[in-house]
Amino acid sequence: MGVPHAVLLALVAALCLSIIVAGVTSAAAFGAYNAKWDGASQLRGIADGEDTTATVVTNVSEYGEVDPSGTVAIVLAPEEPYGPADQAVLNRFVREGGTLLVAEDYGSTGNELLVGVGASTRVDGRPLRDERRYYRSPAFPVADGVGNHPLTAGVDGITLNHGSVLTTENGTAVASEATPVANSSAYGYLDTNGNEELDQSESLQKRPVVAVESVGDGQVIVVSDPSAFINTMLDRPGNAQFVANVMGAHDRVLLDYSHVTGQPPLVAIALALQKSSVLTALVGVLGLLAVAILGSGATFWRRLVATFDLHSSRGRVSGTQGVSGRTRLHIDEAALAASLRERHPEWDEDRVDRVITAVIAHRGRGRDDE
Secondary structure (H helix, E strand, O other): OOHHHHHHHHHHHHHHHHHHHHHHOOOOOOOOOOOOOOOOOHHHHHHHHOOOEEEEEOOHHHHHHOOOOOEEEEEEOOOOOOOHHHHHHHHHHHHOOOEEEEEOOOOOHHHHHHHHHOOOEEEOOOOEEEOOOEOOOOOOEEEOEEOOOHHHOOOOOEEOOOOOOEEEOOOOOHHHOOEEEEEOOOOEEEOOOOOOOOOOOOOOOOOEEEEEEEEOOEEEEEEOOHHHHOOOOOOOHHHHHHHHHHHHOOOEEEEEOOOOOOOOHHHHHHHHHHOOHHHHHHHHHHHHHHHHHHHHHHHHHHHHHHHHHHHHHHHHEEEEEOOOOOEEEEEOHHHHHHHHHHHOOOOOHHHHHHHHHHHHHHHHHHHHHO
């Protein structure tokens, strides 16, 4: 193989690799297939570590395919609102024993979903800051007020990333409707005017950031910051342990991306195939047809080359040396044509001539490559 061929193959391989990588990864924030700092690909890894089955959900109809009891569904900052029909599906899922975790900060779609499933907890929407207990800056407050609850076992604190706090639908204390399991420190305050400073109208106090409440036979967990679940924040021990506690208490995990965009194309295709036996069968049939067509084409070409080699071995192909030192081929076209007519009597003369021309060109290229 010459240098130009090697370079071409390397470029083709690099292009194919780029296409594959682009097809199976995502750049969407909170994406299950985004391995960058703002993705949530580590959620699937934590689920595997807890011996639970993690499934990426792209349509709420998939909730009907699992037993709600022993299943937790995780919704991170949905981009599109859940309509009445979708809310009814999740409401039924929770009331029949499922666990739904909703993480939201400043959007309204999370609160709308909480209304639809019958939960009383809401996300306030104003940014929480803490000048004393924080990770990198006061905008990364550490909620170290963890309660004695299975969800916070082994958790010293949950670190937020420009998160908010929890309230209720009527503005009363969360504790009157749900059980707060993680609170900010006593130095947390709501930066109502967004000036990143504590003003006289803003008070210091503990504020809930994670709460759980019963709805029917199931439960709803609300977290006031979806960024607590992105890859860079799951490097924080408390955050990773909290997620492990949530997942470890269940047999199945549904990562609900039914109302977000940006699924990688190859992943979307694979998920569609997994969830449709008809599509899987269709792709299988098409694959077999492609293999059969390619296989028959390769067999035909090998026969032609074998025919040429047969006449070469009988001395009907001779070679002379050109100025470049390479062998120049002289093919006995008449002998090759006779052999083709014998093997394929149904072929007309035009087809025989075309095949002979193709064989001569193919053998000539092969010799040049040597």
